[in-house]
Amino acid sequence: MKTANVGAVVGVLLLAGAMFLTGRASVPAPPPCPTETNVTHVKDGRDVISDDLMVALDQAKNFHRKAKVYMSDGNLAAATSTVREILSLPFPKGAPEADDVRLDARALLAKLLVMQGQIDEATRTVDEGLAAVQRESFFVANLYTVRGEILEAKATNIDAENAGDKTKSADVRRAAIEAYDKSIQINEKLQKQLVEHK
Amino acid sequence: MTDDDFLTAPVPEPLADASPSERAHAKTFADIVDKAVSGRAPAAMSADDRALLEVATVIRATHGNAELAPEKRRSIVEDVLRQAVGGSRPAPSTLSSPMGVVRGRFAPWLVAGSSTLVAAAAMLVLWLRAPATAPTPQAPVAEAPMSWMSRPADPLFGPIAREQAGNASDRIDYLFADRLDGYRERRLSSGGAR
Numbered sequence: 059m060k061t062a063n064v065g066a067v068v069g070v071l072l073l074a075g076a077m078f079l080t081g082r083a084s085v086p087a088p089p090p091c092p093t094e095t096n097v098t099h100v101k102d103g104r105d106v107i108s109d110d111l112m113v114a115l116d117q118a119k120n121f122h123r124k125a126k127v128y129m130s131d132g133n134l135a136a137a138t139s140t141v142r143e144i145l146s147l148p149f150p151k152g153a154p155e156a157d158d159v160r161l162d163a164r165a166l167l168a169k170l171l172v173m174q175g176q177i178d179e180a181t182r183t184v185d186e187g188l189a190a191v192q193r194e195s196f197f198v199a200n201l202y203t204v205r206g207e208i209l210e211a212k213a214t215n216i217d218a219e220n221a222g223d224k225t226k227s228a229d230v231r232r233a234a235i236e237a238y239d240k241s242i243q244i245n246e247k248l249q250k251q252l253v254e255h256k
Numbered sequence: 257m258t259d260d261d262f263l264t265a266p267v268p269e270p271l272a273d274a275s276p277s278e279r280a281h282a283k284t285f286a287d288i289v290d291k292a293v294s295g296r297a298p299a300a301m302s303a304d305d306r307a308l309l310e311v312a313t314v315i316r317a318t319h320g321n322a323e324l325a326p327e328k329r330r331s332i333v334e335d336v337l338r339q340a341v342g343g344s345r346p347a348p349s350t351l352s353s354p355m356g357v358v359r360g361r362f363a364p365w366l367v368a369g370s371s372t373l374v375a376a377a378a379m380l381v382l383w384l385r386a387p388a389t390a391p392t393p394q395a396p397v398a399e400a401p402m403s404w405m406s407r408p409a410d411p412l413f414g415p416i417a418r419e420q421a422g423n424a425s426d427r428i429d430y431l432f433a434d435r436l437d438g439y440r441e442r443r444l445s446s447g448g449a450r
Contacts, residue, residue: 105405107439115432122425154408155431162424169422195408200416207421245415252411 114149118159121147125166134174141167154193161187161197165204172211180208194244202241209234285309295325334363341367403438 121144128137144163149156164187171180184205191198213227213234220226268275274282288305289312291297301309324332409431416427 106400106442107404107406107435111406112435112439115428115435119428119432122428126425150406153406155406155435158409159428159431162427166422166424193408196410196413196415200421203416203418203421207418248410249415252414 108150110150111153111155114147115155115159117147118144118163134170138167138170138174141170157192158195158197161195161201165201168204168208172208177208177212177215181212184208194248196245196248199241199244199248202237202244206234206237206241209237337364337367341371401441404442405438
């Protein structure tokens with residue numbers, strides 16, 4: 059008898075629950091009232107200039123200033139290691155500025171390495187940057203220009219090592235010309251796009 | 257001795273023997289109490305006896321000796337359950353018949369079963385109806401100005417001249433200043449996402 063009573067109570071509770079749910083479902087949800095914030099809601103929050111992006115840009119700016127001071131002081135090694143720091147700065151994921159800032163830093167880094175006679179390291183720095191490129195930009199074109207300069211310097215070194223025999227550096231010179239051509243090609247394409255968009 | 261004698265008669269000595277009238281009254285009252293305990297309280301009694309009987313009942317109840325008969329208990333529980341599900345109170349005579357006892361035994365199960373079925377049906381209807389939800393109107397989404405957005409830096413600089421190839425320091429200064437303008441504009445505007 060006691061079990062039967064408990065069963066009855068459970069049944070009544072279930073019925074009440076079902077009635078509650080049905081009642082709630084039949085009440086239409088109020089439409090979201092537009093607030094001041096969501097009226098001007100930006101489509102994708104990740105795309106706006108965020109705090110993180112500003113911090114990263116500020117850091118990059120400071121590293122460049124520091125490197126400039128080292129360069130003016132003739133301390134190219136310290137300037138080189140300072141510019142390297144920019145390559146590992148954490149930018150917001152997918153921020154286009156990150157690619158541009160890193161490519162520009164690589165261009166300066168390569169030039170600093172060339173000034174210190176580290177041609178191979180400079181070549182590696184540029185090639186790593188070009189290998190990671192996901193979109194063409196003036197910074198990519200600039201990096202190709204720097205690659206051409208590095209290859210020119212390399213060819214000059216080869217000539218010097220071979221007593222002015224320019225046949226041995228011919229391939230390197232050709233590669234330098236290809237790099238300059240690539241830079242010119244990208245610049246022309248992007249300029250054309252910019253004009254079309256204006 | 258009348259009812260008034262209790263109030264008007266002289267107070268007897270503490271060790272004095274009970275008078276015959278007192279004994280008779282005590283016996284009568286004891287009978288009333290016995291009948292009340294067994295559920296057969298007399299309908300008519302003196303006001304003093306009724307007051308004393310109520311006191312006796314309260315004293316007995318506080319000692320935990322008051323207990324309802326099993327049938328009475330069951331009847332009360334079933335009445336309460338029936339009232340809870342909206343049923344009418346049955347006549348006492350129906351419980352006493354064999355069919356009434358059987359019905360009384362299975363009534364809670366019937367109530368439980370039927371209400372569970374109704375609940376299941378309601379939930380099924382709810383579940384089947386759920387996909388047909390009306391599309392909620394979306395809040396208007398405004399296009400953010402380009403200056404607020406993270407974007408390629410190309411348009412700021414254009415083609416980089418060869419003699420400027422290593423001048424990244426000046427470019428980062430310019431890029432930072434440009435992005436700072438957009439960042440401040442977004443943060444300081446009233447509707448800007450913060």
